[in-house]
Amino acid sequence: MHSDDAPGRELAWIAVDWGSSNLRAWAMDEQGQIINQAGSDKGMLALTPDAYEAELERLVSPWLPASGQFDVVVCGMAGARQGWREAAYLPVPSALHQLSQGAVAPRLEGTRLRVHLLPGLSQTRSAAQHFDVMRGEETQLAGLVAEKPDFSGLVCLPGTHAKWATLESGAVTRFTTYLTGELYQLLANQSVLKHSVGSDDLDEPACHDAFTRAVAEIHAAPQAFSSRLFGLRAQDLLDSRLPSCSARAAVLAARLSGLAIGLELSGACQGQPEEEPVTLIGNPALCRRYRVALEAIGCTATHLDGDSAVLAGLRLAHGALTHHGEVL
């Protein structure tokens, strides 16, 4: 066993968030504090099933003492059907402190790592009128529950495929994915709007204004969405009040972003009491944009950092695996 003069700074286990396009690993001590971290761009899309083990070894072997076995708790796409090994979705309703009950272990070739792939969540039409899946976000939600075990409320994880989950007493009862980020990227980069749209900055008053007005407009009239998209191109051709060049492209980008997020909010916030804040989990810049959008329709928001959340969720799962012995 590797010894260390600083008690509590010895490697106890390893936390991994293994997504589609990258992975991040953290060396954790007995108290659940981060000792070290590493990452690479070898996400699920870059790996065949037999390549995961070597990539993990490559990243974490510098952390391993001379002997001993170590748990590695992994969330994300490594547990997808097309990943390392499938950890089948748990159906909702699903208590988030019990995610580890659905963990699976991939076949390993003589390593000292004990890998646990956490499952995602699924929802069939019988549960909530529409099919849905998540893989990775459930661990961030578990991180929220690690802090607040009986949490109830609406949680949003913005992103390429934004997730909105309803939690009741620490369990996900239903959730909905919005294609918002992907829709924005396709429209901004590959549609007729690419001639009109640049990149925005919500610190610019003109962008902020265009963004919040677009959010409120589509929230009130979601049926206008696809016509307002073309209207943005027409506005670029006709509106003499728009600023010129890059400032114009920034304002129109802010408007496009507002239209896409406004459509999402008009679906996701129906029936949400104004006095009850939406909990945003994710990177600060994107969550700030969502907070501005929520405020534009009279809602409020609180924010939990995405990295903190995923680590808290992996800690919760590690604790359950260790103390209840479900897998060990």
Place this chain on the structure above:
Amino acid sequence: MHSDDAPGRELAWIAVDWGSSNLRAWAMDEQGQIINQAGSDKGMLALTPDAYEAELERLVSPWLPASGQFDVVVCGMAGARQGWREAAYLPVPSALHQLSQGAVAPRLEGTRLRVHLLPGLSQTRSAAQHFDVMRGEETQLAGLVAEKPDFSGLVCLPGTHAKWATLESGAVTRFTTYLTGELYQLLANQSVLKHSVGSDDLDEPACHDAFTRAVAEIHAAPQAFSSRLFGLRAQDLLDSRLPSCSARAAVLAARLSGLAIGLELSGACQGQPEEEPVTLIGNPALCRRYRVALEAIGCTATHLDGDSAVLAGLRLAHGALTHHGEVL
């Protein structure tokens, strides 16, 4: 002057529909009947301003008799700012039998053709709450008015950028463009849905059913649009009742098409009385799809062939140019 034994089969003028990606030209006799036709893929996107004249000459010179000058009436993107020469948009409200009043003539190098580029229509926020433009479709609408001079009603021209125009006594009072066709193509070919979606056939009962149900679903709840997009991917992963392989991809394509068209109809048909049919102008297959969609939400439709409409509109403009002498 070229002589011909068949009176009425002499070239009198030339009609041209010059779009973004192709052009079509028709040799017309004195009675407005088609004598000949030609086309090429040299649309606006393939031409610089100085290349239009040669392309037109190349297509129509076989039709020209030994002497004489001939009017060429052109609608579409050739009159755009980035086209041959800009024919500035006419603002709505705009009487469709007067389109030719906005026609412009490009500079020509020693040709016997007198080219008239018809204008498009524009709408500013003061006219109808949103900016919009059309270029080419106004001539199809004029074709409808050529048949029914006092036409009033709602007209839809489906396509990449579907146009919905409100006509009152032969004039366009307002119109709205929906990005439906482009949105469908982006989502089907370039988003995460490309793994799930094939090509559909509404003659298949399972496709027809998936299509009409998606139309009705989004017409009733447009705010669900971007979540139903991801739901389609989740359904592909989870729904054991779906057929397998290509039949599955066809059903999901039909559902995606229904979602996109349903979103359009929820915006375009608000306040439309059920007993008043929507006039569809365009190619028969696409118009049939729209008719099925309209019927799924309790509306009715009539159909005018797109080619007939554009020719009727060009004839109307040619008559006005000739008889009123605005340009000659």
